[in-house]
Amino acid sequence: MTSNKKEKINKKEKLVGKRFGKLKVLSVYKKGKYKKCKCICDCGNTTDVYYSNLVSGRTISCGCRGGEIANRYKNIVGEIYHDLIVEEKTEKREDGLIVWKCRCLKCGKYIEVTKKQLDRGYVKDCGNHKYEDLLGQKIGELTIISFDKNREKYLCQCSCGKSTYVSRSNLISSHTLSCGHLKDNRKYKYVDGALPYLLTGKIPSNNTSGVKGVSQTKSGKWVSYITLRKKRYTLGTFKKKEDAIRARKKAEIDFFLPIIEKDQMRKQKTKHRKERV
């Protein structure tokens, strides 16, 4: 056997079992000058197809999807799909479908796509605009400068001057609002180990007395307590509610007031500093 013949047989064997659209090749034979393939269609029919029609994608079924085929071969040059205008039919085929050269209306760049991709909206532009919607926007302290494709994150400029990379999801969810300096600020809000804003906070919803730090026990007595630096201190148990409230108010003056005053002093200082700048 000559090597040439061997090659031909190998080629034939490779074709058998191969799929073209709905057609699967059962056997390959020659008719006159042309190669033909006996195929089985997904619908169950067998059909004989010219090899060239098969590999070019012109025939993709026994004919049961004729309308669809016509649609696939429709000339769509000049048609606009979202932000793409079809400019040219290429010689390329993808899964038996024509590949069309399209120009992106946003930037003028060319891409090649099939009509299926256009019809289904899988491709709406050249693909370089996915991240553009956020560019230039301000989220919290961050101004979004550009998108880094390697990092898959946005380069952002923080109001404090630092730049930082933030993921799209963290920006959209407002999870990240600064380079981190906002979080750092919280640390400095502590005064003597306590957070002043907690001291002046609202009455918890499960409160039974209407006064913060005073609650009634099952036996009907009133307990007074105070929470500072995450620790809860009991101030006493009282028969009268007024006494429990008095104990609590005294403790607030003793423990909270110095912290609140210090915090207010500091806030005024930073305000002055800012005004001078």
Ligand SMILES: [Zn+2]
């Ligand atoms: Zn069929």
Ligand SMILES: [Zn+2]
């Ligand atoms: Zn584009």
Ligand SMILES: [Zn+2]
């Ligand atoms: Zn910052």
